Amino acid sequence: MLTEIRYNEVTPKGLVVxxxxxxxxxxxxxxxxxxxxxxPDKKLYEEIKGKVSNTYLAGDCVEPRTIREAIADGYRIGLEI
Ligand SMILES: Cc1cc2nc3c(=O)[nH]c(=O)nc-3n(C[C@H](O)[C@H](O)[C@H](O)COP(=O)(O)OP(=O)(O)OC[C@H]3O[C@@H](n4cnc5c(N)ncnc54)[C@H](O)[C@@H]3O)c2cc1C
Incomplete structure (x- = not known):
């Protein structure tokens, strides 16, 4: 695994970094x-918002993040409900 690299170009040999x-x-x-x-794809949320009570966004549909934030969203929303 390589971190903090810059991608330069794709050549017939592979990826130049x-x-x-x-x-x-x-x-x-x-x-x-x-x-x-x-x-994020919020299409479904926008469609049902206002038509279904207690509609929440959780996890990557808020913005792409990690499993930790998705679980935290679920926990917070669960408490709110
Ligand atoms: C390649 C990759 C690697 C990752 N690696 C890590 C990592 O190492 N560590 C980490 O913490 N996070 C990682 N993540 C991020 C992590 O996967 C997400 O943050 C997490 O899965 C978000 O959870 P979620 O429940 O919001 O969404 P998801 O896990 O994407 O679950 C959404 C579910 O809803 C379903 N769905 C979508 N539309 C509908 C619909 N209309 N009706 C019914 N079901 C539907 C989908 O099929 C899916 O099963 C990675 C993500 C990617 C793409």
Whole structure:
């Protein structure tokens, strides 16, 4: 796992990155999967808000975060109900 790297380019050999130490290197790969840039989908919430009493947003549909925040939201909303 590499942290704090900058992505430079995708080449036929793989992904070219710059490490936090400033070293430019290629991570060889056949396939690159992007798993970044998530955005919340609040469509269902907007549709039922006002039609269903006690409607709450919890977890990643508030904004993409971690399991910890999703559980905390559920706990807080459970207490409120
Ligand atoms: C690749 C990746 C890695 C991650 N790694 C970590 C990690 O290491 N540690 C960490 O803490 N967090 C991690 N997360 C974040 C974590 O997964 C989320 O914060 C957490 O799962 C949010 O929980 P949630 O219940 O809000 O949403 P989800 O876990 O996404 O659950 C939502 C559920 O609702 C269902 N659903 C959606 N629409 C409808 C509908 N219309 N009707 C019925 N069901 C529906 C979905 O199928 C899903 O099962 C990661 C996320 C990703 C994408």
């Amino acid at each position: 710059t490490t936090k130490e400033g070293e430019r290197k290629t991570i060889e790969a056949d396939t690159i999967v992007l798993a970044a840039g998530a955005t």
